[in-house]
Amino acid sequence: MLEDDYVAVEIGKAKHIALVAHDGKKKEIVDWCDRNKDILKGHFLCGTGTTARLISERTGLPVKGYCSGPLGGDQQIGAKIVEGQVDFMIFLWDPLEAQPHDPDVKALLRIAVVYDIPIANNLATADFMLNSIYMNDTYSRQIENFNKTIHDRVEKMK
Numbered sequence: 001m002l003e004d005d006y007v008a009v010e011i012g013k014a015k016h017i018a019l020v021a022h023d024g025k026k027k028e029i030v031d032w033c034d035r036n037k038d039i040l041k042g043h044f045l046c047g048t049g050t051t052a053r054l055i056s057e058r059t060g061l062p063v064k065g066y067c068s069g070p071l072g073g074d075q076q077i078g079a080k081i082v083e084g085q086v087d088f089m090i091f092l093w094d095p096l097e098a099q100p101h102d103p104d105v106k107a108l109l110r111i112a113v114v115y116d117i118p119i120a121n122n123l124a125t126a127d128f129m130l131n132s133i134y135m136n137d138t139y140s141r142q143i144e145n146f147n148k149t150i151h152d153r154v155e156k157m158k
């Protein structure tokens, strides 16, 4: 493996956290944020439209809201991941209900994996993440050097 196969992404102590929940999971995420607001207030929060609004209303924390999920909010959060503006995501998707924007949901989960973003899809995982030693420290993620991968593929085609 060559040194430049991977690039390091440095993350500061204050994390950029994306919060997303389907309707059947809204109560869970709002209650969880309320329970953890003393920790969350030290970080930058964003979320899909309705989730962000409900969390903000309950906890008083500032949560930057994007569009509602079915109207493109998942895609906006995905774009923020690509731009390096999300450090981890809590996405409580509902395993018991079909979503009209299922392709967007899949795309968001996919791009989060591509960029090695820690994702909590349930509250137990969210608890583990919030209590991780990395929450109070800097952290360095290693992501694949896509520029190099693409360059290598183009070279092979020549």
Ligand SMILES: O=C(CO)COP(=O)(O)O
Residues within 6 Å of the ligand: 020, 021, 022, 023, 047, 048, 049, 050, 051, 052, 067, 068, 069, 070, 073, 074, 105
């Ligand atoms: O649909 C969502 C995630 O896929 C969430 O969107 P809202 O937070 O706007 O309900």
